[in-house]
Amino acid sequence: MSDELDPDREMEGEELAFCNASDRLLVKSLDKERSFAEAVDDFRRLEAEFVARAGDNDFYVRETRRRIAETILTLASRKRPPFEVCREAWKDIVRLGFSNTDRECVMSWNFADCCRYDENPEEGLAVLLPLVAELERGLEEARATQSSTDFYEYQLEPLLKLRDDLLTQRSGQPIPGRRTRRIDEARRSTPEEDGTP
Amino acid sequence: MTSPRVRTLVSLGLLGSATTAFVPLGCGAKITYPAASEGPRVPDATAERLRECVDEFGGDLARGYYVFDAAVKVDEEGRVVDVASKGVPHADLAGCMRLALRAMTVPEDLLRLRKLRLSESPAPANGQTPAERGLVGNPAVLVAVAIALADLIIEAGPVIVVIAASVELGKSDIAKTARKKDDDDDPCQEHLNDCLDSALQSKKGSVWNHSRCRTCFEKCRGDGKWPDKIMMSKWETCK
Numbered sequence: 511m512s513d514e515l516d517p518d519r520e521m522e523g524e525e526l527a528f529c530n531a532s533d534r535l536l537v538k539s540l541d542k543e544r545s546f547a548e549a550v551d552d553f554r555r556l557e558a559e560f561v562a563r564a565g566d567n568d569f570y571v572r573e574t575r576r577r578i579a580e581t582i583l584t585l586a587s588r589k590r591p592p593f594e595v596c597r598e599a600w601k602d603i604v605r606l607g608f609s610n611t612d613r614e615c616v617m618s619w620n621f622a623d624c625c626r627y628d629e630n631p632e633e634g635l636a637v638l639l640p641l642v643a644e645l646e647r648g649l650e651e652a653r654a655t656q657s658s659t660d661f662y663e664y665q666l667e668p669l670l671k672l673r674d675d676l677l678t679q680r681s682g683q684p685i686p687g688r689r690t691r692r693i694d695e696a697r698r699s700t701p702e703e704d705g706t707p
Numbered sequence: 708m709t710s711p712r713v714r715t716l717v718s719l720g721l722l723g724s725a726t727t728a729f730v731p732l733g734c735g736a737k738i739t740y741p742a743a744s745e746g747p748r749v750p751d752a753t754a755e756r757l758r759e760c761v762d763e764f765g766g767d768l769a770r771g772y773y774v775f776d777a778a779v780k781v782d783e784e785g786r787v788v789d790v791a792s793k794g795v796p797h798a799d800l801a802g803c804m805r806l807a808l809r810a811m812t813v814p815e816d817l818l819r820l821r822k823l824r825l826s827e828s829p830a831p832a833n834g835q836t837p838a839e840r841g842l843v844g845n846p847a848v849l850v851a852v853a854i855a856l857a858d859l860i861i862e863a864g865p866v867i868v869v870i871a872a873s874v875e876l877g878k879s880d881i882a883k884t885a886r887k888k889d890d891d892d893d894p895c896q897e898h899l900n901d902c903l904d905s906a907l908q909s910k911k912g913s914v915w916n917h918s919r920c921r922t923c924f925e926k927c928r929g930d931g932k933w934p935d936k937i938m939m940s941k942w943e944t945c946k
Binding site: 519520521525526528529530532533534536537540545546547548550551554555558569570573574577582584587588591592594595598599601602605609610612613616619620660661664665667668672 | 752755756786787788789799802803805806809810811812893896899900903908909910911912913914915916917918920921922924925926928929930937938939942
């Protein structure tokens with residue numbers, strides 16, 4: 511974690527304005543009737559507005575672009591556009607870079623979740639395994655120096671669950687309780703479900 | 708739709724001679740449209756995004772012209788569901804431009820064109836009027852209409868990228884796939900609404916430009932339930 515600002519502080523100014531607008535858009539975008547493409551368009555407009563407002567402040571510009579890219583990947587993981595879209599959104603994030611380890615963990619989880627849904631475990635594991643290994647090293651170091659292990663355990667928990675799902679998928683086994691694109695498409699093509707006589 | 712090769716030659720010819728509409732830009736790359744270009748244009752927001760891609764990656768290309776042929780598939784409600792492309796020998800630039808097109812909002816007039824086209828009786832493609840030059844449907848089946856957009860030319864120093872995009876409107880397996888509704892309820896969504904209605908809405912999240920509520924929402928997605936607290940530089944409440 512590299513954020514030097516006090517997390518308990520109130521946001522203000524441009525940061526508060528961006529977050530208010532972005533969070534409102536996120537709620538709107540999560541609506542089932544709102545398409546992924548519409549949501550992306552909304553967020554790109556928001557990006558253009560706040561990048562313009564940032565002027566020459568490179569930090570504001572960079573971080574605004576990162577937040578927008580992160581939101582688009584989050585929405586891809588939620589709304590399930592074709593896998594290629596999720597992959598491109600992930601590449602966009604990697605290109606922009608991660609602001610801190612928390613961002614890397616959350617976004618890696620989102621991309622790996624896309625991989626799980628589209629049954630592409632190798633690509634998901636290629637992202638997750640090095641990250642998990644790095645966090646486990648940090649955890650061991652924290653234990654060895656009797657420092658707090660909370661951060662590492664906190665980040666590892668969801669990543670390990672998803673890693674195990676992907677390993678199960680790679681072995682050819684179904685993941686209980688987890689939906690995939692194939693399952694969803696099969697459901698839609700079932701006569702009883704889509705109304706086909 | 709005019710063949711990509713013909714469109715390319717026309718575009719490059721027009722580029723050299725036409726009085727073009729220049730869009731002033733803050734960065735290096737600039738957008739032009741051939742003055743005699745026909746057909747609907749890429750929306751301004753998308754054009755700007757494409758320009759940013761060229762601005763960022765165009766420097767990696769050798770001097771010359773590049774034609775980015777893109778076929779944008781759109782479902783019946785105007786949502787972009789797929790972008791196929793070729794012609795730019797730079798993976799990051801191509802990916803960036805595909806993502807920009809993927810996010811495009813299809814102009815209403817294009818959707819109206821499709822409705823108009825579908826309501827007409829089938830006509831041979833070679834019987835088109837000049838006004839229909841950009842439209843090529845499938846007269847036998849009439850389930851899709853492809854519309855050529857006006858070429859968009861982006862200049863970045865010695866590199867010129869011509870974006871020759873077409874929009875295919877209609878039914879497709881991909882479109883059907885993308886139209887699916889998520890019927891699994893998101894347990895995190897309602898909590899996010901509640902959080903944004905609370906005093907936490909103005910609290911900072913894990914990074915700059917990121918709210919506490921958003922950080923809690925992301926943790927919820929990973930864990931499947933709204934967290935009591937999240938770990939930043941210290942534990943912070945989500946409730």
